[in-house]
Each structure stands twice: as structure tokens, then as C-alpha cells.
Amino acid sequence: EAGVTQSPTHLIKTRGQQATLRCSPISGHTSVYWYQQALGLGLQFLLWYDEGEERNRGNFPPRFSGRQFPNYSSELNVNALELEDSALYLCASSLVVNTEAFFGQGTRLTVV
Amino acid sequence: EDKVVQSPLSLVVHEGDTVTLNCSYEVTNFRSLLWYKQEKKAPTFLFMLTSSGIEKKSGRLSSILDKKELSSILNITATQTGDSAIYLCAVCNAGGTSYGKLTFGQGTILTVHP
Numbered sequence: 001e002a003g004v005t006q007s008p009t010h011l012i013k014t015r016g017q018q019a020t021l022r023c024s025p026i027s028g029h030t031s032v033y034w035y036q037q038a039l040g041l042g043l044q045f046l047l048w049y050d051e052g053e054e055r056n057r058g059n060f061p062p063r064f065s066g067r068q069f070p071n072y073s074s075e076l077n078v079n080a081l082e083l084e085d086s087a088l089y090l091c092a093s094s095l096v097v098n099t100e101a102f103f104g105q106g107t108r109l110t111v112v
Numbered sequence: 113e114d115k116v117v118q119s120p121l122s123l124v125v126h127e128g129d130t131v132t133l134n135c136s137y138e139v140t141n142f143r144s145l146l147w148y149k150q151e152k153k154a155p156t157f158l159f160m161l162t163s164s165g166i167e168k169k170s171g172r173l174s175s176i177l178d179k180k181e182l183s184s185i186l187n188i189t190a191t192q193t194g195d196s197a198i199y200l201c202a203v204c205n206a207g208g209t210s211y212g213k214l215t216f217g218q219g220t221i222l223t224v225h226p
Contacts, residue, residue, distance in 0.1 A: 031212070033212070033214070035214075042200075042219060043155075043200070043202075044216075045213040045214065045215070048213060050212070055211070056209075056210075056213055058213065088153060090153075090155070097211070097212050098143050098144065098204050098206065098212070099160075100157055101214060103148075103154045103155045103156075105154045
């Protein structure tokens with residue numbers, strides 16, 4: 001069974017640009033979560049999607065947004081990129097909310 | 113706001129040693145505590161502990177939840193170099209503004225020397 005897959009693996013953008021990160025959950029999982037892991041910091045919760053709706057978001061500015069598609073895959077968009085947005089972005093999925101969450105390999109975003 | 117603190121922040125041992133990693137938490141409406149192992153990128157799920165399942169074991173790894181002390185430990189016996197990783201503890205809140213999110217600790221960096 002395929003795990004959580006994320007693309008691209010690496011992404012380099014310049015300040016002010018927009019970045020789009022993609023995530024495919026484990027088959028059958030309806031909840032998708034996004035986390036940011038900046039260098040030296042722990043995982044910070046960004047967004048939670050379930051059944052196509054945004055259910056909760058962390059303490060991030062509105063330029064961090066996303067969506068979940070009918071097939072439960074998800075997209076994270078970061079607008080007006082800042083240098084501090086450079087981080088590993090991890091996507092996770094779970095069968096239902098508050099059960100075991102399984103992570104993808106992440107997208108390493110570098111803003112120059 | 114939910115809070116998770118792990119200790120120690122880093123640990124260096126030799127193969128064959130036994131290690132104990134600690135995690136303490138403050139959460140308004142506790143549902144579960146999870147342990148992950150992060151080697152390069154993807155955190156790998158190890159255990160989930162809840163009020164109805166306070167002890168888990170898998171091979172050389174075991175974990176216990178102490179709901180009274182609001183803490184958990186992760187034990188690794190007969191450590192191997194492949195156990196070298198960052199071990200993450202996270203708590204899940206059953207409701208309120210933290211519903212659906214995992215709050216992570218800063219992690220414990222374990223290094224196992226041959």
C-alpha cells in the first residue's frame with residue numbers, strides 16, 4: 001500500500017513568488033494535515049482538511065492557504081514568499097481525525 | 113495553549129545501551145499521545161497511547177503513558193546504530209481550537225555509536 005506522497009521533493013523560489021506543494025494521502029484516508037518544520041524548530045501545525053473542507057488552521061498568516069480535492073489529495077499554497085518560509089513542509093493523513101497520522105517525505109522549500 | 117516538552121534534548125549512547133526518553137504535556141482536553149521517529153525527512157509513526165491503551169510495545173521499543181503525571185516515556189533497549197534519529201512526541205487534543213492538530217515537542221536527538 002502506498003504511503004503519503006508529496007511533490008515536489010525540493011522547490012526553490014525567490015522572495016515574493018508563490019509556491020504550490022502537493023500531497024496525496026494514503027488510500028482511504030480523508031483527513032490531511034500540513035506542518036512546517038523550520039530549521040531548529042519543531043513541527044508547527046499549519047492546516048487540517050477533511051472531506052474537502054478546511055477544519056482548523058494554525059497561527060500562520062493568510063498567505064498560507066490550501067485546499068482538498070474530491071479525491072482527498074491536497075494542495076498547500078504559499079503566497080508572497082518570505083525568506084523565513086524556507087522550511088520542510090510535511091503532509092500527513094489519517095483515516096479519521098484524531099487517529100494515527102502518517103507523514104509523507106516532505107517538500108523542502110528554499111526561498112532565496 | 114497545548115504544550116509538549118521533551119527531555120533530554122540530545123543523548124549519545126553506545127550500542128547495547130538502554131535509553132529512556134521523556135515527554136511531558138499540558139493539554140486542555142487530552143485524547144492521545146503519539147511517538148514518532150524522524151531520521152531524514154518523514155516522521156515514522158511508532159506508538160499511539162490513549163486512556164484505554166497506556167502501554168505499548170514493539171520489539172525493543174516500548175512506551176508508557178502516565179495520565180496522572182501528564183507524561184510519557186519511550187524506552188529503547190539494546191540500542192543499535194539504526195536507532196539514531198530524532199524522536200518526537202506529540203499530543204492530540206480532543207476538541208476546542210486545537211481540534212485535529214498534533215502539538216509536537218522539540219524532539220530528542222539520539223545518537224548511537226558502534
